[in-house]
Amino acid sequence: MTVVAGGNVLLAGVGGQGILLASEVLCEAFLLGGYDVKKSEVHGMAQRGGAVTTHLRFGPKVNSPLIEPGTADLLVAFEKMEALRFAHYLSPGGAALANTQEIYPPSVATGRERYPAGIEERLREFTPRLFVVDALAAALSLGEVRAVNIVMVGAASHFLPLEEKTYIDALRAFLPEKIVEVNVRAFRAGRGLLPAQV
Secondary structure, X not given: OOOOOOEEEEEEEEOOOOHHHHHHHHHHHHHHOOOEEEEEEEOOOXXXXXXXEEEEEEEOOOOOOOOOOOOEEEEEEOOHHHHHHOHHHEEEEEEEEEEOOXXXXXXXXXXXXXXXXXHHHHHHOOOOOEEEEOHHHHHHHOOOHHHHXXXXXXXXXXXXXXXXXXXXXXXXXXXXXXXXXXXXXXHHHHHOOOOOOO
């Protein structure tokens, strides 16, 4: 799915996964690509592993940053259960990109609740356009576990109307110089997780 004129992208995950940085890089890329872009963040209990989401909308002119349920063109979930939690935001033709990583919330870690089973099958009830990637393994292969977020940006770039160079320029413009190169490699590793035509 390439969104041409504009689109709604919902990023979801848990605190500590770098979702806010990923959204900043995406916003910078859209601005460099000539789009108007608006975003809104919901931190929740971010510092305790709680849900974190970013609504990001781009187009020729964007008036509101908020995405209504049922209207997201792309859901980018940095954690598998968070994909299921926010799947109702997907539009009928939307695509979901989910990281296989499982981060147990305190209620699961303490044994009070169970981590949901059959998440991928349940996600396919929302969209047949489900793409699952192991961003953690890709980041670890680079020796930088903190790069999972940029790996996900790289994978998500297949669904968005920007050239690879625009994302690289955004990384160079937004990140401190000493960490640019590892993040460029993470971005390219993420692109490599999906075929060119998705």
